[in-house]
Amino acid sequence: MKQRKTIPWNFSEKQRDYLTRCQSATYNFAEGAVRSGKTVCNILAFARALEHSPDKLHLATGVTIAAAKLNLGDCNGFGLEHLFRGRCRWGRYHDNPALFTETATGTKIILFAGGGKADSYKRIRGNSYGMWLATEVNKHHLADDDTCFIQEAFNRQLAAKDRRVFWDFNPDYPRHPIYTKYVDAFVKEGLNVNYMHFTIFDNPSVGKKQLESILRQYREGSVWYRRWILGERCAAEGLIFPQFTENPDRWIRDVPPDDIAFVSLGCDYGGTSSRTVFTAVGIREGYRGICVLACRRLAQGKGKITPDTLEREFVSFVFDVEKRFRCRPRYAFMDSEGQYLTNGIRTACAAAGLSVAICDCKKVTINDRIACKMRLINEERWSVLRDCTAVIESTAEQVWDESIPDRRKDDGTTDVDTADAEEYAWSCWLKYF
Numbered sequence: 001m002k003q004r005k006t007i008p009w010n011f012s013e014k015q016r017d018y019l020t021r022c023q024s025a026t027y028n029f030a031e032g033a034v035r036s037g038k039t040v041c042n043i044l045a046f047a048r049a050l051e052h053s054p055d056k057l058h059l060a061t062g063v064t065i066a067a068a069k070l071n072l073g074d075c076n077g078f079g080l081e082h083l084f085r086g087r088c089r090w091g092r093y094h095d096n097p098a099l100f101t102e103t104a105t106g107t108k109i110i111l112f113a114g115g116g117k118a119d120s121y122k123r124i125r126g127n128s129y130g131m132w133l134a135t136e137v138n139k140h141h142l143a144d145d146d147t148c149f150i151q152e153a154f155n156r157q158l159a160a161k162d163r164r165v166f167w168d169f170n171p172d173y174p175r176h177p178i179y180t181k182y183v184d185a186f187v188k189e190g191l192n193v194n195y196m197h198f199t200i201f202d203n204p205s206v207g208k209k210q211l212e213s214i215l216r217q218y219r220e221g222s223v224w225y226r227r228w229i230l231g232e233r234c235a236a237e238g239l240i241f242p243q244f245t246e247n248p249d250r251w252i253r254d255v256p257p258d259d260i261a262f263v264s265l266g267c268d269y270g271g272t273s274s275r276t277v278f279t280a281v282g283i284r285e286g287y288r289g290i291c292v293l294a295c296r297r298l299a300q301g302k303g304k305i306t307p308d309t310l311e312r313e314f315v316s317f318v319f320d321v322e323k324r325f326r327c328r329p330r331y332a333f334m335d336s337e338g339q340y341l342t343n344g345i346r347t348a349c350a351a352a353g354l355s356v357a358i359c360d361c362k363k364v365t366i367n368d369r370i371a372c373k374m375r376l377i378n379e380e381r382w383s384v385l386r387d388c389t390a391v392i393e394s395t396a397e398q399v400w401d402e403s404i405p406d407r408r409k410d411d412g413t414t415d416v417d418t419a420d421a422e423e424y425a426w427s428c429w430l431k432y433f
Contacts, residue, residue, distance in 0.1 A: 055130020266425030
């Protein structure tokens with residue numbers, strides 16, 4: 001492959017071995033830790049194969065289209081648009097973003113798509129693809145019916161002249177369908193599989209200081225440390241934030257930090273047997289951290305509290321936060337499951353002369369919110385004021401559900417309503433933390 005710009009490749013022996021086997025394997029599965037180089041390896045292997053592929057149309061997917069373009073197209077300078085610099089251009093193919101690439105065997109089209117939603121399969125249906133490059137494939141939609149994105153993508157490759165698959169993913173719980181239906185099953189069936197497991201220590205491009213910084217983000221022994229640093233498949237169990245439970249005073253403050261940039265609110269309406277909760281968090285300058293400033297739990301659940309009471313309590317909470325911290329909240333992110341309640345609150349705030357922007361909470365997965373909070377706690381960038389007892393208790397008592405893999409227990413025995421309200425207040429800026 002002719003390169004138009006020097007790219008600073010730096011591969012370990014394990015990575016080179018994987019790349020060599022990619023040249024002849026049909027299924028190439030790179031599993032392992034964050035920053036282990038697995039995505040870069042697959043991008044390079046895919047690009048090499050693309051040069052001589054007899055097929056014209058190919059597929060590149062992430063959880064979302066944006067993730068696919070960022071992680072596979074750009075990839076911090078190692079992506080497809082950089083490997084084919086000077087002989088590729090972005091465009092659209094059947095209303096999907098695509099990279100049109102000139103290769104040694106003619107023009108190839110790489111269609112980019114997201115695979116994380118239940119209806120994602122519709123975006124790729126109707127086309128036939130030669131090769132498929134996927135990142136975070138375990139987060140693509142998996143199902144036992146025809147909405148399964150992975151199965152649909154495989155079906156779209158049946159007419160390929162040179163069928164090739166390149167997947168990367170972080171380890172998940174051991175019985176995840178990505179293993180039982182695909183990766184491990186394909187190996188057991190004796191298919192032409194090139195599987196490699198990577199840890200962060202297998203990537204020579206990660207320097208000592210960077211490695212130390214990454215390691216500080218995760219508590220040693222936690223499920224995230226085992227998965228994202230050691231690259232182990234493991235089930236989440238026990239306390240979610242054990243370090244906080246063991247020593248909460250380490251993260252409890254009597255006064256807010258002096259670098260609060262703005263205040264954001266979160267609201268969870270709860271259920272018929274749980275509480276409605278309001279929280280206020282201070283977002284520190286430069287998104288360097290979060291401090292939970294205030295929390296209010298209402299006495300009645302969503303099925304019992306009247307809209308008038310809810311509106312009155314919310315307006316009162318906003319005024320209390322403003323008076324106490326001398327800062328009017330800028331945003332309020334509301335539980336998206338109660339649109340009629342949110343509309344009433346929006347009207348009540350306008351009538352009270354409050355300029356806070358009332359928005360639906362951002363659709364971020366619970367586990368992504370948990371992972372972000374865990375990193376912030378580990379780096380001591382998350383804190384809570386002492387009188388926010390509901391937040392303190394909720395953080396200390398949250399546990400994984402022993403009956404459902406990778407699920408926070410939500411059966412009324414622990415206060416997840418407060419957790420949701422707190423996370424709604426800051427999850428809009430998760431990527432900046």
